[in-house]
Amino acid sequence: HIHHEVTIDTEGKDTYRMSQSGAQIVASVSPKETAVLFYGRHSSAIEMLWEIFDREKIDVVLYEGFRDQLGKNKDISKIVTVKHVSELDILNHLDGPILAIFSFEKNVGNDSVQVFGPDAKEDFYIHVLNQIGLKR
Structure with a gap:
């Protein structure tokens, strides 16, 4: 988007x-x-x-952007990307399952959703597949 x-x-x-x-x-x-x-x-x-x-x-469609159009859709799972910890407020404005958070900042922490950084590769992929019920 x-x-x-x-x-x-x-x-x-x-x-x-x-x-x-x-x-x-x-x-x-x-x-x-x-x-x-x-x-x-x-x-x-x-x-x-x-x-x-x-x-x-x-099976899987990845939308980039579309927060205003799809953020409140409870049937669509989300992967949230943030550049800074301050952007985590977006979690309060989304409905539906949040599969993961991806951040370039290492100190982003969240108790309920697993956080991945730029070094994540296959572990991120496997985590998302498991979250949506698809096994690799």
Whole structure:
């Protein structure tokens, strides 16, 4: 999730020209990937993605950002990332299971949620899999 005005489309390409002409949905298909761009439909685009993930039987989806849209959703587990201890207040504004906290600061402590730092690798991965009921 990107908070500032940015496009993942490329100026001058056909998809860009179609969106500039008023298309609300533009799809691009190549031999290696498929992209669908929804213009001006942020919340309904998330719901459409959920339908695709459900239909494709995707086990795990990682969302980056979306705190305002998904933070209060009790059905979505969270991995909280903080740069500083002062940011841990976010835990008071989230609903649903918190699987782990990831911090670049070593002195972040939490009694109820395991904290990982930048050195965490496979132990973080295994912890999250265990928390969501998937075994490696």
